[in-house]
Amino acid sequence: MNVTTDKLTSNDLMQMEDKHGAHNYHPLGVVLERGEGVHVWDVEGKKYYDFLSAYSAVNQGHCHPKIVDAMVEQAKMLTLTSRAFYNNALGPYEKFVTEYFGFDKVLPMNTGAEAVETAIKLCRKWGYEVKGIPENAAQIIVCENNFHGRTTTIVSFSNDPVANKNFGPYTPGFIRIPYNDTTALEEALKNNDNVVGMLVEPIQGEAGVFVPDAGYIEKAQQLCKDAGALFMADEVQTGIARTGALLAVCGDCSCGNTCQKDPNTFVKPDILILGKALSGGAYPVSAVLADNEIMNVIKPGQHGSTFGGNPVAAKVAIAALEVIRDEELAANARRLGQLFRKEMQRIIDSTDLVVKVRGRGLLNAIIVNDTEDSDTAWNLCVALKENGLLAKPTHGNIIRFAPPLVMTEEQLMECVAIIEKTINAFEK
Numbered sequence: 001m002n003v004t005t006d007k008l009t010s011n012d013l014m015q016m017e018d019k020h021g022a023h024n025y026h027p028l029g030v031v032l033e034r035g036e037g038v039h040v041w042d043v044e045g046k047k048y049y050d051f052l053s054a055y056s057a058v059n060q061g062h063c064h065p066k067i068v069d070a071m072v073e074q075a076k077m078l079t080l081t082s083r084a085f086y087n088n089a090l091g092p093y094e095k096f097v098t099e100y101f102g103f104d105k106v107l108p109m110n111t112g113a114e115a116v117e118t119a120i121k122l123c124r125k126w127g128y129e130v131k132g133i134p135e136n137a138a139q140i141i142v143c144e145n146n147f148h149g150r151t152t153t154i155v156s157f158s159n160d161p162v163a164n165k166n167f168g169p170y171t172p173g174f175i176r177i178p179y180n181d182t183t184a185l186e187e188a189l190k191n192n193d194n195v196v197g198m199l200v201e202p203i204q205g206e207a208g209v210f211v212p213d214a215g216y217i218e219k220a221q222q223l224c225k226d227a228g229a230l231f232m233a234d235e236v237q238t239g240i241a242r243t244g245a246l247l248a249v250c251g252d253c254s255c256g257n258t259c260q261k262d263p264n265t266f267v268k269p270d271i272l273i274l275g276k277a278l279s280g281g282a283y284p285v286s287a288v289l290a291d292n293e294i295m296n297v298i299k300p301g302q303h304g305s306t307f308g309g310n311p312v313a314a315k316v317a318i319a320a321l322e323v324i325r326d327e328e329l330a331a332n333a334r335r336l337g338q339l340f341r342k343e344m345q346r347i348i349d350s351t352d353l354v355v356k357v358r359g360r361g362l363l364n365a366i367i368v369n370d371t372e373d374s375d376t377a378w379n380l381c382v383a384l385k386e387n388g389l390l391a392k393p394t395h396g397n398i399i400r401f402a403p404p405l406v407m408t409e410e411q412l413m414e415c416v417a418i419i420e421k422t423i424n425a426f427e428k
């Protein structure tokens, strides 16, 4: 095989990854070459609906022309200065993104995990310098079945053995409580002045799109506030229109992205963590947002990133957020999400293979009627792939369905037909 001239087949490319790449993922057997909007194509030219959207990074659709143009234009001009010098793209982006989400300040990073790390550092520093707790005593409350990324500290407070076994010793300073349980939170906050904050996903994505009870987020925020602890929302996956509102902490609020300026109608986290769709999947861009009282504890030299806040990221993020607003993707996600769950419920009512659909907006999951260690969900995803729709199981018997938010109703119904056909054929 001559790798420089021959067109490599899907099999060639999968074997190449298998041989030369670390085996830290187990991808579905499809090799993608091109993407546009809600579609992707494999190297043999077969077209698929993307029903994962790179874990909700591609909310704006693949290769959105406005985002790609912003990236290319800036890439030709200036790509990286580091923060040793100013650049003319960062300030306008910082102004834009803080106004967009209603915070005083932003700290720009690249990946979601880095943004979570940043939030943890910020929260601890605030705890020592503003709340005044004793040195090295800070504790942060996290939830069971959380997913916040892959760094050593973040896996330290995961309860998924796949994520943290043999990666110890673990970073101390975290208290893990059940998700969706305000009594447990109250208990954890009680008589413990060393709690500096709570880190939580408004909907647990990786855990299988677990939607907490109505009012949980509001109550959790209030309890943190009463206890003098910071409420930190990890919206890396749920944020940026995915759940039918600009942020998942907005719940069912349908105003788009205007009400966050009104503290009476917006559950405003003390620290907001964004990533993934902040760039529309074009570039690694993440961000931590907070008001001055919190963000100002970070002084020069105390935190940073060579690539964080680079001019390409700045331009890409502005374009990606403008697309969300201009194309009203939150409203589209809300409307199509309701339709999708209704259609899934109709299918569930006529099959034994799937038992439940849950989610909000276009972040949904179906539960396959089998044990968690069965490969039924995987095999169903393989069958969906054969029929032109790409999705991936999360945690055994759960399949997440999260298409790009630029989908039309007609396309969604075509996808429903593919899913229905696949499920019906699978049973036989």
Ligand SMILES: *Cc1c(COP(=O)(O)O)cnc(C)c1O
Pocket (backbone or CB within 6 Å): 055, 110, 111, 112, 113, 114, 116, 147, 148, 149, 150, 201, 205, 206, 234, 235, 236, 237, 238, 275, 276
């Ligand atoms: C994906 C994700 C992260 C980590 O983001 P990376 O860019 O992969 O580091 C953190 N939190 C949540 C909720 C996520 O879904």
